[in-house]
Amino acid sequence: MKRFARGGLGMLAAAALALLCALQALAVLRMPPAFFPSQVTVRLAPGHSIELGRAELAAPQADPRHLRLRRDSAGRWLIASASGVQGLRVEHGTGAGERTRSGSLALQAGQRFRLGAAQYTVDSASDGLLRFGDGSHTWEYDGALLRRDGSVQGACPQSSPGQRLAGFWNRIVPASLGFERLLSFGGNLSCATTIGNADAAAGSAGIAFSDGVPTLFAASGAGRVPLLAEVDGVPADLALRELPLAGVSALGVGRTRLLAAIEGDTLRLRPVSRVALFTDTRAELPDGVSWQWQARQPWQLPDGAPWAGAMAAICGLLAGLLGWRSAWRKQPAVALRFGAGVALALGGFALLLAVRAGQAPGIAPTLLLAWGALWYGLHPRRPNAVLASGVMLLAGGLLLQLELGTAAADTSWMRHFQKTAAATTLGLGLVGIAAVAGLAGLRTARRPASQARVEWTLLALAGCAVLALLVQVGWGSETGVFDLQPVEFAKLALTVLTAHCIALGLGAGDTRQGKGTLLRWLRLASPALLFIVLLAVALVQVDDYSPLILLLVWGAAMLLAWSLAARQRLATAALCLLAVGVVGAIGLLRAADPGQIAHWNFYGERFLVWLDPAAHPHTGQQLLLGARAILEGGWMGADGVFGLAALGASAPDALAIPAVQDDFAPSFFLNRHGLGAALALWALQALFLCALLQAALRAWMAAAGARDFRHAWQGRFRCFVLCGGAAFVFGHFLLSWGTNLSFFPIMGQPMSFLSAGGSHLLFFIFPLLGFGATSAYSFEENQSCRSTSNTNPWAR
Structure with missing residues (x-):
């Protein structure tokens, strides 16, 4: 019966995967030229001179009039913002070269700048400290704190709890350990x-400080007040300041990056990201500007030596694994699966x-x-419910990210699909490697690792998570650091540490306290410490409260799992x-009066937008546009046939929703x-x-029926890791659906599996899938083995 059930599950999963692959292929085939x-x-x-724009x-x-190019009488190329509404990003060199923005100026002693009627004079600009004044007051700024006449300014009334916490931290630690906070001008109140x-x-x-140098910059936007700064002794509007184009390797215009090269009287710009797409090769261009057209190639293969070397390495590795004469010599299927996972x-x-470098292949090879x-991850020989539903x-x-890419009018949206496909390939390959290696390990070693080794490994995991969070706070933002989200890895570490502590606590009657080998503080202190660090990062680094809610959902779920396991009915x-x-x-809040919530200091604006989005058309844009898109979809999609007729077609209204590839x-x-179709997705x-x-x-x-303490701990540990992972995934599902359907106030959490892939997939989802797969296989293996040891090796 079990074998029949597994066969039925495998056939059903294979049929569903074949249907989804067919829809993806149809979206590519119907993609217009x-x-x-x-x-x-x-x-x-x-x-x-000439002005160029969108x-x-x-x-x-970009703006319709974004930048101004000019050649002086000597023939030198100069570039500046055309109106100051949007700035420019200028890069010198390649790789991690120097990056500057227009409208900025490095401050030096004696320099003066004016904003409105106020004129400021720089007294000193040493490394890491800036002193300046306006005749009435003197300010000192070190990148973390601002002092007026020697006294630290108090927090602003509208500051969030995280901003107040960061300000308090900066007061008690040296400037080198403080959170970097931008010094800003404007408004009627001096604070923070x-x-x-x-x-x-x-x-x-x-x-702001850039490599220890204080840099003044002008804000962009309509209705701005000119910021006049002395450049070579002459006051000039900083936002319109010209920069030499000689030596510039790339320009940033809006969100489009263009590689630049000067050849005499000719400037060649090569767009490499977020380029507009056109249905034909016609465009109205001013005199002196011309385009070289290129068709979008779905079957474009990668070029360059790195790709050729990578493919050769993969083929060589596969050939070596297939000819590997080792312990798996009598198991060619296992060796083949391991080699395929590595490839x-x-x-x-x-x-x-390649996606990161902007050299990804076309849609079809990806x-x-x-x-x-996907087919490798399905593994029809041993169908597993966790892995099958995850695949x-x-x-x-x-499919969703591919539809977003084909529906967009520029090239940047396809990058989300390519990144998700890359993360999926890498993650499922690692899951397969872990499953095969774990199964082989079970067949060769029946005894788990020693307690000291396990706890040292968990200690290292917690240390890496805390270090990554500190790096994000110090050098990153709420979107992460170096295009990574350390919070996702911290969630995995928190789940594993908590599972270990609960597993030990529930098995306290099976063991004696060890002397020297057991890191007792790890059992209690490290999960709580990591939880506190996560809360602090959520308050300081993120401008919404969704991480707090996510952590509370996870904490409640883990407490419920412990109470059920410990039979704590109360x-x-x-x-x-x-x-x-x-x-x-939540129901009472939904019916609350916006006037009562307007005085809240704890993210009150988000609740006001949730209760009355029409009164906040700018901040409530996500909610309003998302609700309109959902209403247009109805029960059978905007096309009336569950989206089948719209595959490969454009969707400008839906793509206008902010963060539609992630949170929405x-x-x-x-x-x-x-x-x-959403009902099927919910199921x-x-x-x-x-x-x-x-x-x-x-x-x-399995833990309850084990005769050895180590196997009992291992079963409990796996149980609570899976429970913790399910709690976090449930939290993501709950917050994402609740935000999109307006059940909850606006919160920025991506939906697991559906949103654009990245750190959440690589650092949390795929480790969870690998753990679920290896746990299922180990349960089957342990059914056939019985331990005869009743001693307690954990106290050694």
């Missing part, structure tokens, strides 16, 4: 790191690097690589009542495929969560 400029050529004679540079996010200026709006100008992992990593990873969700997310009942109370509180991906899904998500909980229950039962 598109063209974009591969090179923009500008010819300019000495003494002449239409001339094929830059969708803001200098009030009644003539200018808040944020009209700012000062997929290397291919996914190479694709990830999709073929992702298909290979289905990954395929659905790839705690279980209290948690259930708490959940009912939270649901009732469900809104696009409901618009394109309708509520009927698949529920199946994934149930599969995780079923695997956790089987691990708990």
Whole structure:
């Protein structure tokens, strides 16, 4: 019966995956032809100038008049912002070369600048400290604190709890350990790191340290107040300041990056990111500007030596593994699966690097690589509910990101699909390697690792997580650091540490306290410490409260799992009542008067937008546009056939939703495929969560029937890791659906599997899938083995 059930599960999963792959192929085949400029050529004679913008540079996010190019009488090229509404980013060199922005100026002693009627004079600008004044007050700024006449300014009234916490931290630690806070000018109040200026709006100008040098910059935007700064002794509007183009390797215009090269009277610009797409090769361009057209090639293969070397390494590795004469010599299927996993992992990593470098292959080769990873992950020989449902969700997310890419009018949206495909290939390859290696390890070693080794490994995991979080706070932002999100890895570390502590606590009657080998503080202190660090990062680094809610959901779920395992009926009942109370509180908030919430200091604006989005059309844009897209989708999608007729077609209204590839991906899904398809997605998500909980229950039962303490601990540990992972995934599902359907106030959390892939997939989802797969296989292996040891080796 079990074998029949497994066969039925495998056939059903294979049929569903084949359907999703067919839809992805149909989206690529129905993709209309598109063209974009591969090179923009500008010819300019000495003494002449020209203004370029969105239409001339094929830059969708640029202004109609964005930059001004000029050649002086000596023939030198100069560039400046045309109106100061949007600035320019200028790069010198390649790789990690120097990056500057227009409208900025390095401050020196004796320099003066004026904003409105206020004039400021720089007294000193040493490394890491700036002193300046306006005749009435003297300020000192070190990148973390602003002192007026020697006294630190108090927090602003509208400061969030995280900003107040960061300000308090900066007061008690040296400047080198403080959180970097921008000095801004404008507004009617001087507080925190803001200098009030009644003539200018808040944020009209700012000062930040760049490599220890204080840099003044002018804010962009309509209605700005000119920031006059002395350049070579002459006051000039800093936002319109000209920069020499000689030595510039790339320009940033809006969100479009253009590689630059000067050849006499000709400037050649090559757009490499976020380039507008056109249906034909016609465009109205001014005199002196011409385009070289290029058609979008779905089957474009990667070029360059790095890709050739990577492919050769993969083929060589596969050949070596297939001919490997080792312990798996009598198991060619196992060796082949291991080699395929290594090849997929290397291919996914190479694709990830290529996407990062802007040299990714076309859509079709990327999709073929992702298909290979999906079918590899399905593993029909040993169908596993966790892995099968996870693969289905990954395929659905790839389809959504592919639809976003084909529906967009510029090239940047396809990057989200390519990044998701690369992460999927790399992750499923590593999951397969872990499953095969774990199964082989179980067959060769029946005894788990020693307690000291386990706890030292967990200690190293916690240390890496805390270090990564500190790096994000020091050098990153709420979007991460170096294009990574250390918070996702910290969530994994927190889950594993907590599972270890609960597993030891529930087995306290089976062991004696060790002397010297057991790191007792790790059992209690490290999960709590990591939890506190995560809360602090959420308060300081993130401008919303969604990480706090996510951590509270996870904490409540883990407490519920512990109370059920420990048979604490009172705690279980209290948690259930708490959940009912939270649901009732959300209902009461939904019916609350916006006037009562307007005085809240704790993210009150988000609650006001949630209750009355029409009164906040700017801040409530996500909610309003998402609700409109969901309403257009109805039950059967905007096309009336669950999105089948719209595959490969454009969707400008849905793509206008901010962060539609991440936080508001469900809104696009409901618009394109309708509520009927969403019900199927909800069922698949529920199946994934149930599969995780079923695997956790089987691990708990295995622990209860084990005769050896080590196997009992291992079963409990696996149980609570799976429970913790399911709690975090459930939290992501709950917050994302609740935000998109307006059940909850606006919160920025991506939906697992559906949103654009990245750190959440690589650092949390795939480790969870690998753990679920190896736990299922180990349970089957342990059914056939019986331990005869009743001693306690953990006390050694």
